Amino acid sequence: MTNIKKVSELAGVSTATVSRTLKMPDMVTARTREKVMQAVREAGYRPSWLATSVKTGRTNTIVVLVPNLVNPFFMRIIGGIEQAAQERGFTVLLCDTQGDSKRESDYASMVLTNRADGLIQLDHSFPFSDDDAKLAETIPMVSVCERIHAEKKYPVVSLDNYAASRSLAHHLVSYGHRKFAVIVGQVVSQIHKDRLSGLRSVLAEEEIVFDENMIVGESYSIENGIEGMRQLLEKTQRPTAVICFNDDIAIGAMHEIHRQGLKIPDDISVVGFDNVKVSAFLNPPLTTIDQPAYEMGRRGMELLSDLINTVPLTRSSEMLPFQLLERKSSGPAPV
Amino acid sequence: MTNIKKVSELAGVSTATVSRTLKMPDMVTARTREKVMQAVREAGYRPSWLATSVKTGRTNTIVVLVPNLVNPFFMRIIGGIEQAAQERGFTVLLCDTQGDSKRESDYASMVLTNRADGLIQLDHSFPFSDDDAKLAETIPMVSVCERIHAEKKYPVVSLDNYAASRSLAHHLVSYGHRKFAVIVGQVVSQIHKDRLSGLRSVLAEEEIVFDENMIVGESYSIENGIEGMRQLLEKTQRPTAVICFNDDIAIGAMHEIHRQGLKIPDDISVVGFDNVKVSAFLNPPLTTIDQPAYEMGRRGMELLSDLINTVPLTRSSEMLPFQLLERKSSGPAPV
DNA sequence: TGTTAAATTGTAATCGATTACAATTTGATG
DNA sequence: CATCAAATTGTAATCGATTACAATTTAACA
Numbered sequence: 001m002t003n004i005k006k007v008s009e010l011a012g013v014s015t016a017t018v019s020r021t022l023k024m025p026d027m028v029t030a031r032t033r034e035k036v037m038q039a040v041r042e043a044g045y046r047p048s049w050l051a052t053s054v055k056t057g058r059t060n061t062i063v064v065l066v067p068n069l070v071n072p073f074f075m076r077i078i079g080g081i082e083q084a085a086q087e088r089g090f091t092v093l094l095c096d097t098q099g100d101s102k103r104e105s106d107y108a109s110m111v112l113t114n115r116a117d118g119l120i121q122l123d124h125s126f127p128f129s130d131d132d133a134k135l136a137e138t139i140p141m142v143s144v145c146e147r148i149h150a151e152k153k154y155p156v157v158s159l160d161n162y163a164a165s166r167s168l169a170h171h172l173v174s175y176g177h178r179k180f181a182v183i184v185g186q187v188v189s190q191i192h193k194d195r196l197s198g199l200r201s202v203l204a205e206e207e208i209v210f211d212e213n214m215i216v217g218e219s220y221s222i223e224n225g226i227e228g229m230r231q232l233l234e235k236t237q238r239p240t241a242v243i244c245f246n247d248d249i250a251i252g253a254m255h256e257i258h259r260q261g262l263k264i265p266d267d268i269s270v271v272g273f274d275n276v277k278v279s280a281f282l283n284p285p286l287t288t289i290d291q292p293a294y295e296m297g298r299r300g301m302e303l304l305s306d307l308i309n310t311v312p313l314t315r316s317s318e319m320l321p322f323q324l325l326e327r328k329s330s331g332p333a334p335v
Numbered sequence: 336m337t338n339i340k341k342v343s344e345l346a347g348v349s350t351a352t353v354s355r356t357l358k359m360p361d362m363v364t365a366r367t368r369e370k371v372m373q374a375v376r377e378a379g380y381r382p383s384w385l386a387t388s389v390k391t392g393r394t395n396t397i398v399v400l401v402p403n404l405v406n407p408f409f410m411r412i413i414g415g416i417e418q419a420a421q422e423r424g425f426t427v428l429l430c431d432t433q434g435d436s437k438r439e440s441d442y443a444s445m446v447l448t449n450r451a452d453g454l455i456q457l458d459h460s461f462p463f464s465d466d467d468a469k470l471a472e473t474i475p476m477v478s479v480c481e482r483i484h485a486e487k488k489y490p491v492v493s494l495d496n497y498a499a500s501r502s503l504a505h506h507l508v509s510y511g512h513r514k515f516a517v518i519v520g521q522v523v524s525q526i527h528k529d530r531l532s533g534l535r536s537v538l539a540e541e542e543i544v545f546d547e548n549m550i551v552g553e554s555y556s557i558e559n560g561i562e563g564m565r566q567l568l569e570k571t572q573r574p575t576a577v578i579c580f581n582d583d584i585a586i587g588a589m590h591e592i593h594r595q596g597l598k599i600p601d602d603i604s605v606v607g608f609d610n611v612k613v614s615a616f617l618n619p620p621l622t623t624i625d626q627p628a629y630e631m632g633r634r635g636m637e638l639l640s641d642l643i644n645t646v647p648l649t650r651s652s653e654m655l656p657f658q659l660l661e662r663k664s665s666g667p668a669p670v
Numbered sequence: 671t672g673t674t675a676a677a678t679t680g681t682a683a684t685c686g687a688t689t690a691c692a693a694t695t696t697g698a699t700g
Numbered sequence: 701c702a703t704c705a706a707a708t709t710g711t712a713a714t715c716g717a718t719t720a721c722a723a724t725t726t727a728a729c730a
Binding site for chain 4: 348349350351352355362364367386389390392449
């Protein structure tokens, strides 16, 4: 391994001069700079990131906890994080937690072991134990999407799920729908509560009765969409409008509707959340809520960077705007 | 920060004893072990990963270069890599190169700066320059999928693209198709060549004339599928069977076919490669080649681990088996 | 040319661990 | 109880950088 000592000998200077040449070139004469750079090239020298980090106490790395890397929605967020990270000289360490809480604390503790400077949480389960809660207070941390605990000790960048849900409900009500159903994802979460109460508020205003049995589902997956739709279609009173809590669920729901020989949107309207790429190219294209995922990621990274550099934060939580994309999977209620 | 010194003082022993207690507990008496562990708990001490790594010269981290994190096919590979990595005590650093060659060398050079121990390449563009080629020879590196250079200096885990392509062609020929078209992805690659020659070989055997103008496309994206299909449908002689070089392209192609009011598979059969999750839930479900992505990732990580630990490799290259999944997007040729 | 301040370079401590080697303690044995 | 080997613990060097401080060189000015 070529280290700084070897280079310093090659150039006939001290290690300090080599270090300075590379980190603050203005501090050395043009002549020595030449000599050193020549030696660096000759030896093919690259400073050890490890050694630099151990000395400076900064890794310029941040950890992102992702519940599911396969979900393209999270990937859009991560795209935003990476962009902002790159601009600020941070490297992103992606950690797929698979919803496994042990993995989550393992990865989260990387910040404690000097492996990363901060943490972005896309899930909503960490911190789940008291130990973790203590941990969360001592490390720079930002949540993008939501967090479950009421007393937020760290900044949160999220969507206005309540308003987004109302927007979808209004859209469907305006098409004359009165028989609603919902296929939900993970139940224990703020997202879940906000979206449900958004829907309920619109239905109450419109004086539409909502059958609580029309809430089914338990995870953000295609399979859950299929199973949820199957359950809904078994009911005596078939719904005419189904709100899916993400696009994967909607894809599954649409698949099951087609399988049973029904038509979208003629028989049933289906809407989703997230606007993943493929949703625009389904048959029919899916009506959904476009979340500003990229922007959320960007903003989350900006906040985290400020936290790490102990820049005082102006606001601790932010809500970004959404957009209702009306496509062909929703239409007039059947007569 | 609580460091080993503080703990050693708390426990009334030397730093060496603390280190030994944590790394080789058998070397210390039960009594001192107790004392030290108590102090560790009390101080909430965690050894600095940075310091440990700089001393041992091992980071137990590997870098994975991914052309596009949003593609679920790559994510399946990464799932396999992560599994094998975890079993061997490695952490995976995911790098989305976006096809940007500068980013690629940047990330690749992490291995040179003691930031990672090895590299897995999912793309086929690195190493592209001579500098990189030299780099590739000095660091532990494995390619999962393919590499472009002929003289392979490192192990490759891939699919038998030639055979897979033949399998699709046979499937379509058996349905009576004689007018073929192809929508390709990235052109400059071994994958491209192998798949094309696989198709050609079957058509030659079956004495079917292949019109070279029926090859369109330039990238592995939904948009490219749409545009490619648009071009194909403009031709005077419409194809009855379209082979897409990945499922994203197929999704775009199907979307365009539907948009023009044609039916799948009645008018045109569409097939893909990869078997991404959503392909089974499209309308109609997509006939495709299932690549053992997870297994490819696993195997790649196993090979890399052996390289890093300088275990002699038994084989340098491996081809894993594929499976043709016949679904509803392909059927008898129209009469 | 001599004096002094500024710019450049070198020496050595430091970051937080690990580990070779030395020192000490323990325990077995006669 | 003395002796010696084995087990345990401590001291200090080390990994590869950075940086405070000291030493030296350069430049400016009288």
